[in-house]
Amino acid sequence: MNRRPLLAGNWKMHTTVIDACQLAAEIGKCSVGVTDRDVLLAPPYTVLSEVAHVLHGSNVLLASQNVCWEEQGAFTGEISPTMVTSVGGRAAIIGHSERRQIFHEDAEIINRRVQGAVKFGLIAIFCVGETLEEREGDRTFEVLEEQVKAGLAGVAPESMKKVVVAYEPVWAIGTGKTATKEQAQEVHAFIRKLLAEMFEKDIADSVRILYGGSVKPDNVDELMAQPDIDGALVGGAALDAESFCRIINFS
Ligand code: 13P
Numbered sequence: 163m164n165r166r167p168l169l170a171g172n173w174k175m176h177t178t179v180i181d182a183c184q185l186a187a188e189i190g191k192c193s194v195g196v197t198d199r200d201v202l203l204a205p206p207y208t209v210l211s212e213v214a215h216v217l218h219g220s221n222v223l224l225a226s227q228n229v230c231w232e233e234q235g236a237f238t239g240e241i242s243p244t245m246v247t248s249v250g251g252r253a254a255i256i257g258h259s260e261r262r263q264i265f266h267e268d269a270e271i272i273n274r275r276v277q278g279a280v281k282f283g284l285i286a287i288f289c290v291g292e293t294l295e296e297r298e299g300d301r302t303f304e305v306l307e308e309q310v311k312a313g314l315a316g317v318a319p320e321s322m323k324k325v326v327v328a329y330e331p332v333w334a335i336g337t338g339k340t341a342t343k344e345q346a347q348e349v350h351a352f353i354r355k356l357l358a359e360m361f362e363k364d365i366a367d368s369v370r371i372l373y374g375g376s377v378k379p380d381n382v383d384e385l386m387a388q389p390d391i392d393g394a395l396v397g398g399a400a401l402d403a404e405s406f407c408r409i410i411n412f413s
Pocket of ligand 1: 258395397
């Protein structure tokens, strides 16, 4: 199965308008001529529109860092799928561990977000990952199974075209401690097997599964060489144009 690689930068709560435009311009420039892989940026909501203008005409995709399931209404602090698409956004990150842990988003909320995103035509970049305590307690696969099943509950098989899964072990996020290529591959293969059980093999084989957690220029090549790793969701290294450009150009 030929899955198109996806290199995604999650800027988290970084960049003012000026920084964002500059960073997006540099990344846009180094993505010119990149046609065999997808490049995506998820800047803060406040700069989505400016970044969209900077990237206009480029092949870099734009995403929001979260999304609500409703189109509009009394949801203070939220952003709707149509707001995202109205500025040219094509995707939304959902269920990031920072949303789960710091803001206590639970499985039901995350599932509603995934369903809302695909309903309104966005690609849902659905994140899962175990904590260090869960890994050390030998609960990695149990926790991931729970997260994947809950997050994708009620998603129709045909909507899985709009879903990307991101495996981000919590202990590897922002710590400089990357999962080894073997650890990451093992989990990615597990998630794909689970997707085959939940949907069907063809669907599981076509879903892109990204790895996230301290992806850097010096580890991206070996991670991307794994058969079930289809891309990267990058935090810190996506804030540095040179590093992210190197990651986009993994070999
Ligand atoms: P780091 O690349 O900074 O570890 O962050 C990963 C991440 O959380 C991307 O969503």
